Amino acid sequence: MFLSLCQEVQREREQMDKYTLYMVFGFCVHGFIEHFPGHTKFLEINISIGTPPQYFKVLFDTGSSDLWVPSLYCTRKACGKHSKFDPTKSSTYTKIGTKHHIEYGTGSVRGVIGADQVTVSDSNTISNQQFLETVFETDDILLNATFDGIAGLAYPPLEPDGMTPIFDNMIAQNLVELPIFSFYLNRNPNDPVGGELIFGGYDPCLFTGNLSWAPVTQKDYWQIQIDNIQVGGTIAFCAEGCQAVVDTGNSLISGPPDDIKQMQNLIGAHLNNDTYFIECSNRSVMPDITFTINGIPYPLIPEAYTLVVSPVSCFDMNSPNGSFWILGDVFLRAYYSVFDRGNDRVGFAPAVP
Incomplete structure (x- = not known):
């Protein structure tokens, strides 16, 4: 059964670009791996926030719980070349206003919490997702990064200010059939598709x-x-x-x-x-x-x-x-x-x- 499914999925893949959604056991988003100074590699994926949508390239991170993107009001050099969220341009935005600070192994960000709808694929939108609008970012975390922000996929206890992680909201809002997600990171540097992240399932063709x-x-x-x-x-x-x-x-x-x-x-x-x-x-x-x-x-x-x-x-x-x-x-x-x-x-x- 898996063989015929894999063959069918492969035929569909050949007709899609790297941002296309397709169904396997859940909804899948293609990402891409970028190289930047330091020669590290990450799977980065496009999401949108707000109405009309504002687009960001984010790193989906199982080592943290927060969703954050740069705010329009961030003036740090690290924010300079990245997409920035403008709350005044979204009709679905809700101001929370709570200040929040996040420490990573390679730097830190801080800002205020807001809420809006977040779309991870063309047809899967999370309502009232809280996220951090950063107004300060240390240069070592984003100055040379190709991603704009981070979407945490860890457990809620890492979230002291009460922001519900993005995957928990997917589960609560019945956007996934199963409470699982899966990662594939492509080892082929010449493939335009750097990897796949599937919410609600996994792809048996990839292992x-x-x-x-x-x-x-x-x-x-x-x-x-x-x-x-x-x-x-x-x-x-x-x-x-x-x-x-x-x-x-x-x-x-x-x-x-x-x-x-x-x-x-x-x-x-x-x-x-x-x-x-x-x-x-x-x-x-x-x-x-x-x-x-x-x-x-x-x-x-x-x-x-x-x-x-x-x-x-x-x-x-x-x-x-x-x-x-x-x-x-x-x-x-x-x-x-x-x-x-x-x-x-x-x-x-x-x-x-």
């Missing part, structure tokens, strides 16, 4: 085998348990288990600083300006890194856990301030991911090339 599930261990981030981490077939980290966050808003794999430092030594990387680099020619002899999650091994070959930044130089992992690991887009390009709010679990399966 092989069966989904394997890991329960969420803490309902704020999409946090799961890692059994162990192997380097070259030998357990090197998390021998007694450790916690990890599945984060589409992080381009790399991150971990506790001491573990990352030891990991770099094991794979032969060197530190330069707070970033670990390797010679790309060495990737053929570098070890695989395997994350075992709920009894299932998820290996990453060197070409998967490194990013090419020049013909001879690659970089791989970073170390945030924290005690848990972060499985970012490096991991998620290799494995299709399904986020199940109904059963509080995350599913993985090998992604198609």
